Amino acid sequence: MLIELPRHTEIFGSVKIHELQRVLKLDSGGFENPRACDIAFESIKKVLKRLAIVVPIKDENIHLLEGVLRAIPFDCSVIVVSNSAREPQDIYKMERDVITNVHNLTQQEMLIVHQKDPELGFAFYDLGYDHLLDSDRLVRDGKAEGMIVGMLLAKALGKDFIGFADADNYIPGSVREYVMDYAAGFCMSESPYSMVRLHWRYKPKVVEDRLYFKKWGRVSETTNKYLNLLLSTSTGFETRVVITGNAGEHALTMKLADIMSYSTGYSIEPFHFVYLFDEFGLKAEKIVYSDVVSAGIEVFQIETLNPHIHEEKGEEHIKNMLLGSLSTIYNSKLCNDYVRQKVLEELVDILERWEKPPEMFIMPPIGDIDAIKFAKLLNAHSDTFLWLKQGIFEEKVDEEAYLRSFKTGTFE
Numbered sequence: 001m002l003i004e005l006p007r008h009t010e011i012f013g014s015v016k017i018h019e020l021q022r023v024l025k026l027d028s029g030g031f032e033n034p035r036a037c038d039i040a041f042e043s044i045k046k047v048l049k050r051l052a053i054v055v056p057i058k059d060e061n062i063h064l065l066e067g068v069l070r071a072i073p074f075d076c077s078v079i080v081v082s083n084s085a086r087e088p089q090d091i092y093k094m095e096r097d098v099i100t101n102v103h104n105l106t107q108q109e110m111l112i113v114h115q116k117d118p119e120l121g122f123a124f125y126d127l128g129y130d131h132l133l134d135s136d137r138l139v140r141d142g143k144a145e146g147m148i149v150g151m152l153l154a155k156a157l158g159k160d161f162i163g164f165a166d167a168d169n170y171i172p173g174s175v176r177e178y179v180m181d182y183a184a185g186f187c188m189s190e191s192p193y194s195m196v197r198l199h200w201r202y203k204p205k206v207v208e209d210r211l212y213f214k215k216w217g218r219v220s221e222t223t224n225k226y227l228n229l230l231l232s233t234s235t236g237f238e239t240r241v242v243i244t245g246n247a248g249e250h251a252l253t254m255k256l257a258d259i260m261s262y263s264t265g266y267s268i269e270p271f272h273f274v275y276l277f278d279e280f281g282l283k284a285e286k287i288v289y290s291d292v293v294s295a296g297i298e299v300f301q302i303e304t305l306n307p308h309i310h311e312e313k314g315e316e317h318i319k320n321m322l323l324g325s326l327s328t329i330y331n332s333k334l335c336n337d338y339v340r341q342k343v344l345e346e347l348v349d350i351l352e353r354w355e356k357p358p359e360m361f362i363m364p365p366i367g368d369i370d371a372i373k374f375a376k377l378l379n380a381h382s383d384t385f386l387w388l389k390q391g392i393f394e395e396k397v398d399e400e401a402y403l404r405s406f407k408t409g410t411f412e
């Protein structure tokens with residue numbers, strides 16, 4: 001792959017944020033190029049083998065899920081965490097059937113679990129991590145909550161990298177590119193604590209019967225503006241380096257995933273930046289992870305070659321996402337009175353009413369959870385957890401017998 005080198009890197013305490021890097025070509029010729037980084041396919045493939053892709057899903061079109069599953073490169077493991085309806089129609093069952101079918105045809109390693117499975121809640125409770133549980137000890141609704149489940153399963157599989165892909169993508173080829181872009185980012189990284197965030201080249205919309213190749217969405221434009229304002233007011237130097245504040249498509253090294261805190265629902269992505277600024281930025285109050293500080297944290301922002309076409313979820317959904325994003329910024333330790341006032345004014349514009357941003361649920365790092373035990377608990381007790389291993393053909397003649405034999409297997 002041929003990727004532009006970043007023109008500039010903003011250094012904020014231990015956090016290095018690289019400016020946008022465009023994907024110039026999905027493959028490359030291996031030539032020296034002073035303006036671009038040429039990453040050999042073999043290097044990308046090595047990373048793919050150590051990468052799990054987590055697909056959070058809630059009631060999406062099943063055809064879109066199938067396209068996404070078939071697009072994720074074979075060398076990665078796929079972990080689907082579903083919060084889809086079980087009734088009146090069992091959408092989760094349909095998803096499980098699609099996954100089993102794709103696995104049987106491709107032999108790729110695939111896992112699925114339902115977010116509301118009581119055994120999943122119990123596994124978290126048993127392991128002493130109840131920060132994402134509700135009063136019935138079930139995992140709460142929310143994309144972030146599903147992502148945490150996926151990250152733990154990736155850790156149990158021994159993966160070094162975790163990436164995310166939304167299930168509602170209309171273009172399977174773009175999903176494939178996203179995963180390759182993650183791998184390319186990790187090939188460029190010099191720190192074991194790094195994150196790759198994608199910026200879509202275009203997000204096309206239908207305007208008066210024609211496709212209009214829009215560059216920016218309202219949510220990302222607003223989130224980026226205020227994340228940059230946090231940085232600018234802290235350093236005294238204006239910056240526009242952050243362009244991926246809401247990047248749903250992103251990937252982390254497991255080492256970084258282990259030490260991050262996570263905000264709930266859709267605010268998880270902007271909170272990545274807020275957390276890194278607060279804990280590892282210029283004004284960090286105490287150093288908890290000294291090895292991270294000495295290695296530094298790298299954030300890559302890569303512009304994809306493919307456009308992004310996905311399901312549109314409506315105006316109310318956009319407003320909720322904006323409220324989540326702006327709340328994380330408002331509650332940042334770096335947020336001064338000036339930024340707070342600006343955020344409040346922005347919220348009045350968006351919501352058409354005055355609303356003080358709520359405090360977000362913050363889920364502490366998952367690094368101390370015993371991920372193997374977590375997976376073993378699911379393997380032994382959960383009815384919704386299905387783990388289809390690479391290269392093992394599962395003929396689903398008798399599903400019950402199949403599940404029984406699966407459950408008695410050891411998790412290694």
Ligand code: GDD
Pocket residue numbers: 055056057058059060081082083115141142143146147165166167168246247248249266269310311313317
């Ligand atoms: N497991 C799980 N649990 N998945 C969920 C949940 C949940 O409670 N809620 C939503 N999802 C899944 C959706 O089915 C989809 O696959 C993915 O999470 C993203 O949700 P969407 O509702 O499609 O979000 P969006 O397209 O408006 O926004 C996406 O892009 C933004 C900009 O990059 C999300 O990824 C945002 O987080 C992101 O900021």
